[in-house]
Amino acid sequence: MYAVTVDYTPFAGGTDVDLKIEIYDGDGALVMSDYGQKSKYRLLPCLAAGDYYVLIEDFGRDDYDTSSNYHIAVQTAAAAEAGADDNRGEATVLSFDAALQSYLGSGALEYAGDQDWYHLPLAGIPASGLQVLEISFDDGGAGSAFRYQIQLEDVFGEVLLVHDYLGGSATYRTEILAGGGDHFLSVQSAEGQAVEAAAPYELSVQVLDVDDPAEAGAGNDSINTAQALAPASTPENGWTEAKIAYRGDDDWYYLDTDNGNPRVLEMFMETEEPSLADYAVSILRDDLIEKVYDSNGEDGPTELKTSILLPAGSPVGPVTYFFKVSDAQGDEGDGLVPYYIRGNLVDIPSALPADPGAPAGAVYYDEASEGSNPGDAHVRLEHNSLLQKEYAVNTALLDFNGPNPSPGITRSAAGGLTTIAFPWIGGYIDYQGDQDWFELDLGPLYQQGVPADSDWYYDLQVELYVGGAGSPVEYVWKVYRDHNDNRILVDRAGDSDGFFASAGDSDTAVAPLNLFTPAAGSGDQFWVGDAWEGKFYLSLGDFNFVDAGRPDDDWGYEVPYYCRLTLVYHPGVSHP
Structure with a gap:
């Protein structure tokens, strides 16, 4: 074994010469080479006995420089082994x-x-x-x-x-x-x-x-050998234990249901300790529907959850959904740390629950009828540059400004102002990422036989009530302005097509909620004037606390939200 070292000192004012060092054997065959812009070249060949030659030249053979010098040294070099285990x-x-x-x-x-x-x-x-x-x-x-x-x-x-x-x-x-x-x-x-x-x-x-029971027999490494999961409604039962035991291991599961009624499919997956595997769970039917993952399984126990809405179909018949558990990149596994997975099916409630403290006469905005008609309106919400979603919009419940307002909307006049009170709306965040949307058209107040006002504004008040012991869902409302009148909105505050007001649950602690925005006597103002005439949208959703230390993108039917909008119309002036 030899060390061939070439020290190169290029001219201080610059040079176009880049060295190329080549070693040839006695038959003229190239053994190895090195080249590039550097000051030291070091080649460590392991050579059989014989004659060898070193060629030093300009890399492109098209430059020269008599002011740039190099020095070559050839020395024997020590090695613990030389060619002993090279194959x-x-x-x-x-x-x-x-x-x-x-x-x-x-x-x-x-x-x-x-x-x-x-x-x-x-x-x-x-x-x-x-x-x-x-x-x-x-x-x-x-x-x-x-x-x-x-x-x-x-x-x-x-x-x-x-x-x-x-x-x-x-x-x-x-x-x-x-x-x-x-x-x-x-x-x-x-x-x-x-x-x-x-x-x-x-x-x-x-x-x-x-020991991975899922791999016994035919295993569950493909969709064709998927393992059945029975719906389990509580964390106390229904868990299936398995492992992503090695690099490239995939575990497949299926859950059978039918499409007679819309329902929610839930998935929960967790480990009790950190793992080498960065777990991912995909939900599939004909195509990929949803995927959640833990980007670093080693920083703590993994906890993943998600849910999707299963729509009703025609003709009615059985349907099968698949869960695929894997490493997120397919390049890790952990044969020592098991994971636990549970699936569940939840029927959509047909009515709001009895609650003596809840607002009376609330209109239930249920998922079963939301967006069920082909002609129903939708908004497209840009959550970020990579994620856009469409949501069904109810255009009837807040339709107040015309000869035939929606049922339950009342007007009362006093002191030259008109108060428009809407009915309470009750509902749920039925599945992960679900939102409930309502359209509000603000313009000069319709008064039969009276010309429309040219100057006007509305005071707005939004009430949000969550009763009982509270909900794990962090309910929050937002009001968006549709500046371009195209039902394309952005989930950012202050944007012309974003939300300009919001309020809701401020932490992950489960507790009742009773919010008035703006609060009485606070001096805060929440208003829309004639310069902003057009369509607005009220949305209800879950606030996802991304720094909560565990997945917080919640949903569920434990406790519903109740929300009410009230407007006060000011004619003759454009702002407070």
């Missing part, structure tokens, strides 16, 4: 540490083309469940930016893993389902990485005997 046939056999249930190895890549091969004699290690290999690899604290490549293959030569590791990074760990017979692990430099100095590393391969 599978000469692999170093690792001893099995029964106490750690592991193979342990260490070494260094010391010269160009160096490969370190290790033989893992797995055939003699019994396993009652899945045999999974947990591979750990790092640079032993060297901290260099050297790029390693590790590869695992089974006795038949099937490649089970290829991974590039950057020195100085955290220890790489992954779990691979063992293939047939003995296995072989190789370490080499990644493509494009030159070996200019010894690059040390440490590795371990722990042999796990994984």
Whole structure:
């Protein structure tokens, strides 16, 4: 083994010469080369006995510079091994540490083309469940930016893993389902990485005997072998235990129902401790419907939940929904940490519950009838640059300004002002991401036989009531202005098509709610004048506390919301 070092001192005023260093054997065959804009070139070839030649030239053979100098030195170099284990046939056999249930190895890549091969004699290690290999690899604290490549293959030569590791990074760990017979692990430099100095590393391969009942028999690794889930309504029952036991493991489940009535499909998935797997759960039928995931399973226990609305269909018949549990990127697994999954079906309530403290005569805005007609209006809400959703809009309940206002709306005049009181509206956030929307058209107040006012404004008041012990849903209302009159809105405050007022539950604690906005005597003003004449929208939704430490995107039928809008019309003036 030799070290060929070229120190290059380019002219201080600049140069167009970039060196290229090449080593040839006695037959003129290129052994290795190095080039580029740098001041030191170091080549570490492992050479058989014989004559060799070093060629130094300008990289493009089109420049010269008599003021730029180089110095070449050739020295023998020490190596722990030189060509001893550079192929599978000469692999170093690792001893099995029964106490750690592991193979342990260490070494260094010391010269160009160096490969370190290790033989893992797995055939003699019994396993009652899945045999999974947990591979750990790092640079032993060297901290260099050297790029390693590790590869695992089974006795038949099937490649089970290829991974590039950057020195100085955290220890790489992954779990691979063992293939047939003995296995072989190789370490080499990644493509494009030159070996200019010894690059040390440490590795371990722990042999796990994984108990994963879902993998018994045909397993549940595909949609065709999916495992049945029975609906379970409470966290005290109905959990199915399984594992994403290795890299690439997928677990499939199905839940049967019918489309006779709309209902809500719920999914809950959790672990009791951190995991190497970054879990993801997808809900599918004909296509992907919803996907939730934990971007870092190692920072704490995983807790995922989601729900979707299952619409009624025609003709009525059975339908099947599938859950797919996997690692989010498909590149991790954990044979030691189980997960627990539960599915549930919830019928939509046909009426609001009895509550002596709730407002009397509230109109129930139920999910079963919301947006059920093909001609129903919808708004498109831009939550962010990547997410837009459409929501059905009720255009009747707040329709007050005309000869035939909607039932339950009352007018009362006093002191030259007119108060328009709308009925209480009750409802639920039926599923994750659900929102209830109501259209409000603000213009000069209709008065039969009286010309429309040119100057006017409305005071607005919104009341929000949540009774009982409170709801896990953090109910919040927002009022949007549709500046462009196209039912395309943005979920941002202060935008011309965003919301300009909102209020609701301010934390994740479950407690009753009784809000008046603006509060009586507060001096706050909430008004719309003639300059903003047009359509507005009142929405009810759940406030998602993203920093709550656990998933907070809530829904449910524990306790409904009650919301009421009141307007006070001021004729003859455009603002307070």
